[in-house]
Amino acid sequence: MERVIVIGGGVAGMKAALDLRRRGFEVTLLEKSRHLGGKVRKWHCLFPTFTSAAEVLGGLKAEVADSDIEVRLEAEVVSFDNRSVTLASGEKLACGAVVLATGFTLFDARVKEEYGYGIYDNVITSADLEEMFRNGRVALRNGERPRRVAFLHCVGSRDEKVCQRHCSKVCCVTGVKQAIEVKKLFPEADVFNFYMDIRMFGPGYEEMYREAQLSHNIHFVRGRISEASPTIDGRLQIKAEDTLTGRPLKMSVDMLVLLVGMRSNDDNVHLAEQAGVPLAPNGFFAPKDMFAGNVCSPRKGVFYAGAITAPKSIGEVLNEGSAVADAVTEYLS
Amino acid sequence: MRAKSWSDYQKDIADDRYYYARSCIRQNFFPGSEKAFLEILQRDLGKDIFDDPAHSSCTGIGYHSDVVPLETIMTVVARQFALMSEAGYENFVTSCITSFGIYTEILSTWEEFPETEERTRENLFKATGREFAKPKSLAHTSDVIFHFREEIAARAKRRLVDSMTGEPLKVVEHIGCHYAKIFPKSGIGGSEFPYVLAGMIESWGGECVDYPERRHCCGFGFRNYLVQANRGYSVANSQKKLESMAPYHPDFIVANCPGCSMFLDKWQYTIAEMNGRTYGANGYGIPVLTYEEMAGLVLGYDPWELGMQMHQVNVEPLLDRLGVEYDPSTKYLGRNGKFIGKPASAVVNCPSQEFIYDIKL
Numbered sequence: 080m081e082r083v084i085v086i087g088g089g090v091a092g093m094k095a096a097l098d099l100r101r102r103g104f105e106v107t108l109l110e111k112s113r114h115l116g117g118k119v120r121k122w123h124c125l126f127p128t129f130t131s132a133a134e135v136l137g138g139l140k141a142e143v144a145d146s147d148i149e150v151r152l153e154a155e156v157v158s159f160d161n162r163s164v165t166l167a168s169g170e171k172l173a174c175g176a177v178v179l180a181t182g183f184t185l186f187d188a189r190v191k192e193e194y195g196y197g198i199y200d201n202v203i204t205s206a207d208l209e210e211m212f213r214n215g216r217v218a219l220r221n222g223e224r225p226r227r228v229a230f231l232h233c234v235g236s237r238d239e240k241v242c243q244r245h246c247s248k249v250c251c252v253t254g255v256k257q258a259i260e261v262k263k264l265f266p267e268a269d270v271f272n273f274y275m276d277i278r279m280f281g282p283g284y285e286e287m288y289r290e291a292q293l294s295h296n297i298h299f300v301r302g303r304i305s306e307a308s309p310t311i312d313g314r315l316q317i318k319a320e321d322t323l324t325g326r327p328l329k330m331s332v333d334m335l336v337l338l339v340g341m342r343s344n345d346d347n348v349h350l351a352e353q354a355g356v357p358l359a360p361n362g363f364f365a366p367k368d369m370f371a372g373n374v375c376s377p378r379k380g381v382f383y384a385g386a387i388t389a390p391k392s393i394g395e396v397l398n399e400g401s402a403v404a405d406a407v408t409e410y411l412s
Numbered sequence: 413m414r415a416k417s418w419s420d421y422q423k424d425i426a427d428d429r430y431y432y433a434r435s436c437i438r439q440n441f442f443p444g445s446e447k448a449f450l451e452i453l454q455r456d457l458g459k460d461i462f463d464d465p466a467h468s469s470c471t472g473i474g475y476h477s478d479v480v481p482l483e484t485i486m487t488v489v490a491r492q493f494a495l496m497s498e499a500g501y502e503n504f505v506t507s508c509i510t511s512f513g514i515y516t517e518i519l520s521t522w523e524e525f526p527e528t529e530e531r532t533r534e535n536l537f538k539a540t541g542r543e544f545a546k547p548k549s550l551a552h553t554s555d556v557i558f559h560f561r562e563e564i565a566a567r568a569k570r571r572l573v574d575s576m577t578g579e580p581l582k583v584v585e586h587i588g589c590h591y592a593k594i595f596p597k598s599g600i601g602g603s604e605f606p607y608v609l610a611g612m613i614e615s616w617g618g619e620c621v622d623y624p625e626r627r628h629c630c631g632f633g634f635r636n637y638l639v640q641a642n643r644g645y646s647v648a649n650s651q652k653k654l655e656s657m658a659p660y661h662p663d664f665i666v667a668n669c670p671g672c673s674m675f676l677d678k679w680q681y682t683i684a685e686m687n688g689r690t691y692g693a694n695g696y697g698i699p700v701l702t703y704e705e706m707a708g709l710v711l712g713y714d715p716w717e718l719g720m721q722m723h724q725v726n727v728e729p730l731l732d733r734l735g736v737e738y739d740p741s742t743k744y745l746g747r748n749g750k751f752i753g754k755p756a757s758a759v760v761n762c763p764s765q766e767f768i769y770d771i772k773l
Contacts, residue, residue: 192604193627306604308624311659316624 081175081411082107084164086156089117090393091385092180093139094400096148099178102408107172108143109154109164115140117182123212125393126249126256127283135393158353161380176380176407179350179364180400183341183386186235186243193306194234194337199315201225201334202307204234205250208257208336217264221313225268225333228261229317230254231304232274236340245361247340248390251277252284254338255291262295271298271332273319281392302328307335341390356381364388374403382406421592421602425559426503426549430461431496435508436469438670438702444719445704446507449553452707456567457560462499467492472510476634483535486528489518490536494544504547505556509669512552513590516598519546552591554668554703558600558608561615569712571617575735580619581663584698585609586653586676588669589629609666609703616710625656631679632671647686650679654691654698664699664730666706676700678724684760697725697760709736716743721752725760 081104085096088110096108114120122132143150155167159179164172188196188204196202200220203211211217219225232254236247251274258270272291277299279285291297302319310316314331321328343362351358356376359365364387367375374383384403385396430453434446453459471488474480496504506512522529536542557564572581587606592599601607604627610620631649636642653676657665667673677700684690684697692698700723701709708718715736720727721743731738746752 192602195604198605306627308626309622310624 081105082173083176083178083407083411084109084159084172084174085178085180085384086159086164087117087180087182087385087387088112088115088150088152089180089182089385089396090119090136090139091182091387091396091400092117092178093143094397095178095180095384095403096400097139097142097146098401098404099407100146100148102404104407104411105149107149107151107174109156109166110150110152111155113152115143115150115152118185119393121206121209121213123209124256124260126252127281127287129256129260156350159350159381160354161378175411176382178382178384178403178407179376179387180384180403181344181347181350181387183363183390184344186241186247186339186342188234188337188339190241191234191238191337194231194304194335195307195309195315196337199307199309199335200313201315203334203336205230205253205257205336205338208261212257212260217261219333223333224265225261226265227269227330227332228258228265228271228334228336229304229330229332230258230270230272230336230338232272232277232338233303234337234339235342237275243340243342243361245363245390246278247342248278248280249392250338250340252279252281252287252392254336255279255284255288255297257336257338258297259287259291259295262291262297269298270295271300271330273300273302273304273317275301275303281394300328304335341386347387354378354381359388361389372406374399374406380410382410421597421600421607423551423555423598423600424549425551425555427559428459428503429501430459430503430505430551430556431499431501431547432461432463432553433467433470433492433504433506433508433511434463435506435511435670436473437674438507441670441674442702442705442719442722444708444717444722445702448704448708448713448718449507449557451713452564452704452711453556453560456711457563461505462501464495464499467495470506470508470511470514472508472514473634473638475514476510477638483531485514486518486521486532487535487539489515490532490544491540491542493546494536494540494542496547497545498542502545502548504550505553506550507553507670509552509588509590510671512550512598513594515550516595519550520595522546552608552668554591554608555600557703557707558611561612564612564707564710565615568616568710570710570734570736572613572706572710572734573617574733576733580617581733582621582660583613583618584621584623584626584657584660584662584665585613586626586630586665586667586669586672588667588672591668609668612703612706613666616706621657621660621662623657623660625653628653628656630667630669630672630675632669632675637671637675646675647679647682650675651683651689654680654683657698658691661693662698663733664701666701666703668703673700673702681724681758681760684758688759690760692725693729695760696729699723699725699727699730701727709734714738716745724758 083104085092100106158165302322304319357365366373384399471480475485592603596603631646636646680697744754
């Protein structure tokens, strides 16, 4: 059987590698960092079931470890085509097909300067909050319990000013999930979610959104925060417009959580150009078609899996891992 | 990160040879400031700056009030550039924030839509027979003072500290909206954490106050102010800022926009008359300075030469804290010792002023 190279050792890449191996292919899994797992390594628990991310990831990693998939860590890809992959070390690996699963980049919240991320102590991102959950300690920088927490949706998503016009899809439900977790930790705290739309697209998401309001008394305000500033007592003043009441709103909070979006990787441009495959206007790879060929590139032998083509949930990404294995099998047979 | 934001938003500021474009309204509100700018550059720093009597208003107020069309203002701006070229200069420096925004916007429009530049060249030539070259660098006068802040610090006669205790004075810096909110890259430090005034304050020994409404507009807004019925919006915005900064007990406010300097100063009187609310130590108001006045005080200029008698809020308590020596009897003497008139004492002014400073001439 021919070798298939999977570029990217996140959940999509691991799932694709496992399913390809089960179909009898010789599989090489390339990961540029020192660990498999991608972004999911940094998440605490997953919506909408609050399943531990470590549990999901642990299962996949154990399967990869038990298989004879060749895993190469710290293997950075500089170029590829449908017959070979060249690493930064200069090594060229021959193959019959390539699966690109390099995922996405988290939006850098510092770009939205008005929120003061990196400047004010208690302005954090959703990724930072996940890390706090994983470490088992959510607290303000001075160690105190937050009395009021605001979540801001769509930071770096659906925002023309930062050239990120697309919806990152999963931030809405992440905001609801994290708000519930915060409320469970600090039942006495006021928790607000500032949104422009709530897009509950998946099974159980809408129910979770409803539960957040009915069972946890989490407040949802339709309006984006315009800026955050420090107050004299070390809190954060935020301004927004409540677009349902049509009134400006100003409040002080202890913690502001920015739900950062998913943007395309910077090196997509180079990789797409050298491989001769197109990018979508948002910088993600454009699949052959959006329906029957959404894990295929227009170029034969080059396939996609996961958030390389668009923001996706982990469940969707895992499904694409399986789907791409089918597509590769069909291609090589 | 704040330092990173400041370092990300830098721009080239010429070292010498400037063509100076004055502001229409500053000459009425703070007439000493533009003169001080010229003196600081020419006398203290030995720079070549051309104060051209031939240049005109940029017509920015008319443009923002919808009475001057875009093509007209582009042609007026082109004429200013033509005058600069004819005088042999390439570095355009403007004293007004509105003008700075106008020049920035028009240069950017010409860049994005080259056909508008071509049309402007035709219009200018038909109207005046002139041709123009775009400036090599465009800066606001506060950029230039910022650029030379360390040179000014080296020549300082005093620092922005309490002369009795040595404690740094608490300074509120306020940046005009048209400085960097339109084009963040046009301002030092960008639009969210501008450094142009903060850098001066730090270099000269003061301490910046970061208060919740720091970024809020002063409320000037052409439509807020020019339409009389809307002036309440203007007052309300200034009051919002003053209320927000009050708990920090600032010693003074410094602004780089003609409108901000005037309204943050004069609305304090209006607010006091409207609802009796006064700000500053003992309710005597928070003095509002231009950056040229601040630089001038640091360099040892006489406050009345700087035009500080034109302020609504009395500056004497601030001068006392800074240890500035001044002659109360010459406060209302203009050029050649001519009496320029003395305003009636207002509710926002320190009551003791009459007793201490009202020297009968």
